[in-house]
Amino acid sequence: MSVIISGTGIYTPPQKITNKELVKSFNTYVDSYNQKNREAIEKGSLEELTYSNVEFIEKVSGIKSRYVLDKEGILDPDRMRPSLKERSNEDISIQAEIAVSACKKAIQESTKSIEDIDAVICACANLQRAYPAIAIEIQNKLGIEGYAYDMNVACSSSTFGVHNGVSDIESGLASCILVVSPEICSGHLNFKDRDGHFIFGDVCTAVLLEDGDNNNTSGFKIIGTKLKTVFSNNIRNNFGFLNTSESTDLISADKLFIQDGRKVFR
Numbered sequence: 001m002s003v004i005i006s007g008t009g010i011y012t013p014p015q016k017i018t019n020k021e022l023v024k025s026f027n028t029y030v031d032s033y034n035q036k037n038r039e040a041i042e043k044g045s046l047e048e049l050t051y052s053n054v055e056f057i058e059k060v061s062g063i064k065s066r067y068v069l070d071k072e073g074i075l076d077p078d079r080m081r082p083s084l085k086e087r088s089n090e091d092i093s094i095q096a097e098i099a100v101s102a103c104k105k106a107i108q109e110s111t112k113s114i115e116d117i118d119a120v121i122c123a124c125a126n127l128q129r130a131y132p133a134i135a136i137e138i139q140n141k142l143g144i145e146g147y148a149y150d151m152n153v154a155c156s157s158s159t160f161g162v163h164n165g166v167s168d169i170e171s172g173l174a175s176c177i178l179v180v181s182p183e184i185c186s187g188h189l190n191f192k193d194r195d196g197h198f199i200f201g202d203v204c205t206a207v208l209l210e211d212g213d214n215n216n217t218s219g220f221k222i223i224g225t226k227l228k229t230v231f232s233n234n235i236r237n238n239f240g241f242l243n244t245s246e247s248t249d250l251i252s253a254d255k256l257f258i259q260d261g262r263k264v265f266r
Contacts, residue, residue, distance in 0.1 A: 002212035003166045004219035007110025009102040011182075011204040015071040019054045019064055019198065026052045026197055028077040033192075050194065057198045066201025068186045069094070080191040095128045095204075096137040099182040102206035103142060106178065110208045110217065117208075118174035120148035123161025124181045126188050127152060130241065138180060146174065154235070157181060158205065163225040165209040175214065180206040188237060190256040200257070235259040 030049040040046040057063060068074060073083030087093060092100070099122065107114070120142070122135035127150055135148035153160040158181040165177040185200030210217055239255040249255075 001170050003169050003222045004210050004212040004217065005207050005222065006210045006217045006219035007106040007108070007112065007208035009105025009107075009109065009206040011098045011101040011105075012067045013069045013098075013202050015069070016065050016067050017071055017074065017201075019057050021075060022191075022198055023052050023054055023057070025075040025077055025080070026191065026194070029080060029192060032077060052194050052197065061198060063198055066198075067203060069184060069202045070186070074186060074191055082186045084187070092141060093128050093134065093137060095122075095124075095134050095182040095184060096141060098184075098202075098204040099134070099138045099180045099206070100141050102182070102204040103138065103178050103180050106180075106206040106208045110210070110219070112176060112208060112210075112217070114143050115145075117142075117144045117176050117178055118146040119165075119168065119177045120144060121161045121165055121177060121179045122148070122150045122182065123153070123157040123164075123179060124183050125152065125154050125157055126184065126237075128184070134182070135180075138178075142178075144178075153229070156229075159225075160227065162207065162209070162222070163227055166222055166225055169209060169211050175211040177209045178206060179209060180204065185257075188239070188257050190253055190258065193253065193256075193258070196257055196259055233260075 030051055033049050034041060037046050041048045068082065070082035070084055073079050073081055084094060120135045120139045122133065122138060127134055133148060133150045135150045139148035151157060151161060151164065158179065161179040161181065165179045168174045168177060182204040184202050186202050189196065189200050191197045210219065212221060236258050237256065243250055243255065
């Protein structure tokens with residue numbers, strides 16, 4: 001059986017941060033931190049923070065700008081994280097909202113209807129909540145029958161989601177599946193960390209997978225998929241539901257994205 005990608009969709013926020021803007025904010029924070037901790041730094045009990053610069057960011061990453069849901073909160077040296085309004089349980093979640101936008105574009109490009117879609121797989125690095133599943137919220141908002149589930153495999157979540165979608169179609173479980181990846185990485189990125197503050201932004205992508213043998217739809221044929229995972233501590237995020245039980249600091253740096261940048265880039 002062949003499986004094809006018959007439609008794609010993307011959502012990008014209207015706000016964007018350039019490297020120059022990011023560096024200016026970060027370096028202002030560095031000055032404030034070093035001044036506030038001058039005595040400890042001079043005694044050697046704290047390490048002095050160093051500036052970031054545009055040339056460094058572009059050399060190690062190639063990134064020149066990133067889209068974000070909230071620019072003001074991230075660039076505020078006294079906050080350095082997005083300022084997002086909490087929504088009630090009756091309102092659509094932020095992740096589901098951007099996912100629905102990307103999914104509609106993928107559906108439109110494929111020329112399929114909502115009735116044709118059997119499932120939704122929400123595959124992303126960070127999920128807004130544990131349950132109810134974001135995927136099922138997306139399914140509900142789009143009016144899709146069938147099933148939906150969330151999955152998380154860090155940076156490989158979208159590729160794992162595509163593999164699962166292909167497997168579901170090949171097994172006969174479904175014939176048309178949406179795989180959507182609403183990534184709000186600005187919410188878990190540590191904008192106070194020189195090695196990682198520039199890496200991520202916010203975006204959502206969606207692909208529509210179909211049984212290519214029984215549909216007269218054109219698209220990109222998926223030649224094959226193969227999965228492999230290897231454990232590493234070079235990239236980590238220790239935020240989770242057991243944090244309160246461990247009586248840990250919920251706003252410590254290890255509850256955000258952390259990486260050993262030099263090892264990762266090598």
